Amino acid sequence: MKALWEVGTGTVAEVRTALGKRGQDLAYTTVMTLLGRLAAKRAVVVDRTREPFVYRPVHRRESVLRDRLREFVREVFDGQAESLVLNLVEDESLSRAELRAIERRIAEAERAAKDRK
Numbered sequence: 001m002k003a004l005w006e007v008g009t010g011t012v013a014e015v016r017t018a019l020g021k022r023g024q025d026l027a028y029t030t031v032m033t034l035l036g037r038l039a040a041k042r043a044v045v046v047d048r049t050r051e052p053f054v055y056r057p058v059h060r061r062e063s064v065l066r067d068r069l070r071e072f073v074r075e076v077f078d079g080q081a082e083s084l085v086l087n088l089v090e091d092e093s094l095s096r097a098e099l100r101a102i103e104r105r106i107a108e109a110e111r112a113a114k115d116r117k
Contacts, residue, residue, distance in 0.1 A: 015031055
């Protein structure tokens with residue numbers, strides 16, 4: 001999916017090229033099979049009106065990441081996002097720049113919430 005999101009809309013060959021740039025040198029038939037499986041799961045839409053077929057993701061990357069993160073927080077942290085963030089901070093997994101970026105986002109969210117009141 002990452003390669004298809006990168007391409008946006010593309011053929012098997014285009015997705016294969018994107019995968020190659022990511023260090024995944026897969027056979028054409030392997031990429032075709034993977035895209036076929038994603039289509040069967042309704043994760044991608046296939047335009048079969050032209051040759052070669054063109055594949056397009058059904059969902060935007062951001063919405064999938066948001067849903068997966070919510071699921072992760074629910075399953076691993078019992079729905080407590082604060083626990084996830086605190087664990088990242090305490091584990092020193094975040095760089096100083098990442099911490100500053102988080103602080104800015106928190107301040108923006110607080111201003112937006114205040115403006116809505």
